[in-house]
Amino acid sequence: MSLPTPLVLLLALVAASCARGTAADHTTVVFASASLAAPFDELARAFERAQPGHEVRLNTAGTPQLVLQAREGARVDVFASADAQSLVSLLGPHDDEIDPIDFALNRMAIAVAAGNPRGIKGLSDLERDDLLVALCGPAVPAGRYARSLLEAAAVQVRSSSDEPSVRALVSKVALGELDAGLVYASDLVGTDAAVEAVTIPTPQNVVARYPVAILARGEREGRARAFVDFLLSEAGGAILTAHGFELP
Amino acid sequence: MDARRPSARSLLLVPVGLAVALLALPLVGLLARAPWSRLADRLASGAVLDALRLSILSSTGAALASLVLGLPLALWLSQGRSPWRTTVRLLVVLPMVLPPVVGGVALLLAFGRAGVIGAPLERVFGLSLPFSGAGVVLAATWVSLPFFVLSAEAGLRAFDPRFAAAAASLGAGPWRTFRTVTLPMIAPSLRAGLLLAWARALGEFGATITFAGNLEGTTRTLPLAVYTALETAPEAAIALSLLLVAISALVLFLLRDRWFPVG
Numbered sequence: 488m489s490l491p492t493p494l495v496l497l498l499a500l501v502a503a504s505c506a507r508g509t510a511a512d513h514t515t516v517v518f519a520s521a522s523l524a525a526p527f528d529e530l531a532r533a534f535e536r537a538q539p540g541h542e543v544r545l546n547t548a549g550t551p552q553l554v555l556q557a558r559e560g561a562r563v564d565v566f567a568s569a570d571a572q573s574l575v576s577l578l579g580p581h582d583d584e585i586d587p588i589d590f591a592l593n594r595m596a597i598a599v600a601a602g603n604p605r606g607i608k609g610l611s612d613l614e615r616d617d618l619l620v621a622l623c624g625p626a627v628p629a630g631r632y633a634r635s636l637l638e639a640a641a642v643q644v645r646s647s648s649d650e651p652s653v654r655a656l657v658s659k660v661a662l663g664e665l666d667a668g669l670v671y672a673s674d675l676v677g678t679d680a681a682v683e684a685v686t687i688p689t690p691q692n693v694v695a696r697y698p699v700a701i702l703a704r705g706e707r708e709g710r711a712r713a714f715v716d717f718l719l720s721e722a723g724g725a726i727l728t729a730h731g732f733e734l735p
Numbered sequence: 736m737d738a739r740r741p742s743a744r745s746l747l748l749v750p751v752g753l754a755v756a757l758l759a760l761p762l763v764g765l766l767a768r769a770p771w772s773r774l775a776d777r778l779a780s781g782a783v784l785d786a787l788r789l790s791i792l793s794s795t796g797a798a799l800a801s802l803v804l805g806l807p808l809a810l811w812l813s814q815g816r817s818p819w820r821t822t823v824r825l826l827v828v829l830p831m832v833l834p835p836v837v838g839g840v841a842l843l844l845a846f847g848r849a850g851v852i853g854a855p856l857e858r859v860f861g862l863s864l865p866f867s868g869a870g871v872v873l874a875a876t877w878v879s880l881p882f883f884v885l886s887a888e889a890g891l892r893a894f895d896p897r898f899a900a901a902a903a904s905l906g907a908g909p910w911r912t913f914r915t916v917t918l919p920m921i922a923p924s925l926r927a928g929l930l931l932a933w934a935r936a937l938g939e940f941g942a943t944i945t946f947a948g949n950l951e952g953t954t955r956t957l958p959l960a961v962y963t964a965l966e967t968a969p970e971a972a973i974a975l976s977l978l979l980v981a982i983s984a985l986v987l988f989l990l991r992d993r994w995f996p997v998g
Binding site: 663 | 865
């Protein structure tokens with residue numbers, strides 16, 4: 488008896504996709520917060536060029552999404568987070584030997600449309616009634632940093648929407664749907680000509696520290712370490728600073 | 736291959752079992768991880784009631800908008816002779832197959848503050864749809880209108896036009912014919928279409944978060960509340976998901992005559 492064609496196709500597809508998932512032992516799965524999407528894309532490609540035979544698979548999303556995926560059992564070898572809190576929440580009681588390393592610093596900035604048509608000069612302008620302003624949700628690191636610096640500056644902002652990631656927030660400012668959003672300074676470097684940054688002076692600003700941790704065990708650990716070494720190397724640092732990050 | 740042979744029949748049970756497992760296992764997962772003892776506490780919070788109220792209001796708004804806009808459209812599609820019918824039907828079905836997030840982006844580009852329609856709307860009327868409750872209804876209507884139109888059109892096509900002709904021959908005008916003859920006969924299709932549109936609007940997520948944003952009490956519907964809760968309190972997300980499953984199951988139960996014919 489011969490199997491019907493659709494079934495054969497389905498079985499082949501399932502086999503092929505499963506094989507990609509398990510037998511791909513030369514790959515390193517890197518989870519990175521949304522704000523790291525651009526530099527990590529470049530880092531992954533540079534790493535693969537520098538060390539042939541290594542393959543990096545990048546998963547970028549809002550940090551809470553990544554934490555959830557990792558907690559529910561997604562394979563993750565390296566986790567690079569926009570804040571220590573999210574990373575720590577992932578570590579179990581037996582993970583004391585995992586030692587997150589800070590690899591980048593970031594500051595907050597106000598994202599506005601190119602040319603700053605609404606004349607936003609600083610944090611206090613965000614209180615204006617004629618402006619549509621949004622923040623990231625309180626569970627997203629960028630949303631947490633934004634809320635803490637607004638509170639410290641005693642500025643009351645009515646967020647029009649709790650956006651799920653900085654990328655979503657920047658896009659809505661770029662589309663002209665929001666007048667301003669509090670995002671990372673790095674989000675506004677060399678990415679989109681439709682947005683620009685209004686800097687927040689240092690006394691009012693916060694410094695976001697980005698930690699990275701190796702979660703891989705066994706034979707995958709070495710490959711994961713090679714990627715983190717590259718991230719911490721001079722070449723890795725150059726890519727990060729080119730995307731608007733500072734180095735610790 | 737003879738499907739009536741016992742061996743072939745039992746072979747058929749393998750994909751049947753797989754299909755049933757595929758459909759049922761996610762629900763089993765949800766039920767297994769549900770915080771049963773704390774369910775009431777989880778669901779009785781103000782934020783949940785806000786999301787529930789918003790979801791019910793916006794879904795009802797979307798279903799009513801689908802009725803008002805969709806019934807004339809279904810009539811036109813079922814009776815018109817316009818060469819544009821094929822194109823319009825394609826437009827009607829498109830939201831059913833497009834990812835809702837694409838719909839959200841498209842809605843922003845059309846009805847956003849910088850959008851083709853949205854910019855003049857805001858300039859002239861000071862009306863801004865994104866990040867508003869009206870935006871939620873608009874996004875939900877965009878995804879649920881097809882369900883109503885297709886259901887209503889199917890009802891209209893099954894309707895025997897000789898009934899309308901008989902009414903007309905007895906002196907009834909077109910409106911009276913429609914109201915007293917056509918409408919009662921297609922009512923089951925309209926009811927089913929309304930329920931389907933309502934249920935689809937209730938589950939809407941992608942277009943809503945993209946177009947209307949995610950703000951508690953204003954645009955955070957139940958699905959958005961699930962997404963937001965997943966980031967902070969997965970247990971609350973499971974409780975909210977159960978609530979959505981229960982509501983959807985209730986809607987399907989109301990539709991049972993249509994979808995689960997006896998025998």
